[in-house]
Amino acid sequence: MSDIRxxxxxxxxxxxxxxxxSDLIFNAQKIHRAHHDTDTVQVASLLSIKTGxxxxxxxYCPQSVHYNAGVDAHALMKTEDILEAASVAKAQGxxxxxxxxxxxxxxxxxxxxxxxxIEAVNDLGMESCVTLGMLNESHAKRLASAGLHYxxxxxxxxxxxxxxxxxxxxxxxxxxxxxxxxxxxxxxxSGGIVGMGEARKDRAGMxxxxxxxxxxxxxxxxxxxxxxxxxxLSDELADEPELDxxxxxxxxxxxxxxxxxSFVRLxxxxxxxxxxxxxxxxxxxxxxxxxxxKLLTTPNPEQDExxxxxxxxxxxxxx
Ligand code: SAM
Ligand code: DTB
Ligand code: SF4
Numbered sequence: 311m312s313d314i315r316x317x318x319x320x321x322x323x324x325x326x327x328x329x330x331x332s333d334l335i336f337n338a339q340k341i342h343r344a345h346h347d348t349d350t351v352q353v354a355s356l357l358s359i360k361t362g363x364x365x366x367x368x369x370y371c372p373q374s375v376h377y378n379a380g381v382d383a384h385a386l387m388k389t390e391d392i393l394e395a396a397s398v399a400k401a402q403g404x405x406x407x408x409x410x411x412x413x414x415x416x417x418x419x420x421x422x423x424x425x426x427x428i429e430a431v432n433d434l435g436m437e438s439c440v441t442l443g444m445l446n447e448s449h450a451k452r453l454a455s456a457g458l459h460y461x462x463x464x465x466x467x468x469x470x471x472x473x474x475x476x477x478x479x480x481x482x483x484x485x486x487x488x489x490x491x492x493x494x495x496x497x498x499x500s501g502g503i504v505g506m507g508e509a510r511k512d513r514a515g516m517x518x519x520x521x522x523x524x525x526x527x528x529x530x531x532x533x534x535x536x537x538x539x540x541x542x543l544s545d546e547l548a549d550e551p552e553l554d555x556x557x558x559x560x561x562x563x564x565x566x567x568x569x570x571x572s573f574v575r576l577x578x579x580x581x582x583x584x585x586x587x588x589x590x591x592x593x594x595x596x597x598x599x600x601x602x603x604k605l606l607t608t609p610n611p612e613q614d615e616x617x618x619x620x621x622x623x624x625x626x627x628x629x
Contacts (some may be wrong), residue, residue: 352575356600388511396434416449425453441461446496447493467503468519501575517564526569574597
């Protein structure tokens with residue numbers, strides 16, 4: 311029987327997450343080894359090309375205009391500055407350059423501004439990725455014709471828990487954009503955040519939504535919530551402990567088992583994880599990370615720390 315499935319149930323995935331840790335990791339490793347070179351980890355680089363002032367109210371996000379998280383807001387960066395950052399990322403070993411904009415959805419003019427930037431990133435010999443909020447059909451097609459490789463658009467959590475986190479758009483809005491991206495022939499990068507006070511059932515529910523898409527996302531970022539002061543979740547969770555890192559590893563393992571061919575990306579939150587916990591994530595099937603000392607607005611581990619970790623674990627970064 312093929313291990314590529316699109317008929318997962320939440321009960322089944324919850325039961326998978328309930329298994330003993332070593333049993334779950336063993337199963338994830340079997341799948342990982344059958345589909346990937348386990349010594350290789352893809353390193354993607356991230357740049358916030360338009361920061362802050364976003365009209366959406368995602369309770370985790372420091373870039374929402376509704377909260378006061380003290381981010382250094384700026385309008386769309388100049389093309390030459392974006393391309394300079396892309397060249398630096400390439401020189402530092404990144405094989406994919408992801409550009410993030412704090413928009414609810416881009417305008418046609420903004421899409422036109424981005425098209426030549428995407429072409430120029432591709433010309434540098436890197437894969438291009440953007441995350442710009444919701445897309446309509448024609449914007450997705452325009453990005454595809456500029457040669458965009460990946461579009462990042464996260465489902466973030468389960469359909470049930472979504473309403474607790476965001477009120478300015480629906481889960482179906484999110485799914486619709488993913489459909490436009492897929493139909494335009496752009497590869498899909500979609501995952502979510504754990505540690506937002508959700509239950510294990512919600513983590514299972516999110517993974518079921520991702521894995522039951524007609525085609526698995528090529529990339530699945532799993533973010534650990536970065537609690538940024540000034541965001542509602544940082545206040546609401548102030549008296550709650552961080553999500554246990556073993557639970558984070560379990561989520562990665564389940565993502566690996568459910569989406570065998572995808573790149574599972576250990577994304578935000580690595581600074582809060584020990585080296586040992588990160589090693590467990592790689593053992594559980596994570597095979598992609600963000601490199602560089604900053605994510606969009608929050609810090610990421612230093613380049614040297616990552617180089618040392620890769621050396622210690624015998625991992626190679628893909629060029
Ligand atoms: N505005 C676009 C959107 O929401 O799709 C693109 C940028 S948005 C910042 C990209 C992703 O970053 C979100 O979908 C969310 O998963 C992640 N993110 C934002 N704030 C985060 C935080 N504090 N901790 C972890 N992940 C976060
Ligand atoms: C994703 O899933 N994680 C990245 C990327 N896609 C765009 C963003 C993480 C952002 C973490 C909070 C910040 O730095 O603002
Ligand atoms: Fe805006 Fe994206 Fe942040 Fe939500 S996650 S507030 S859509 S930038």
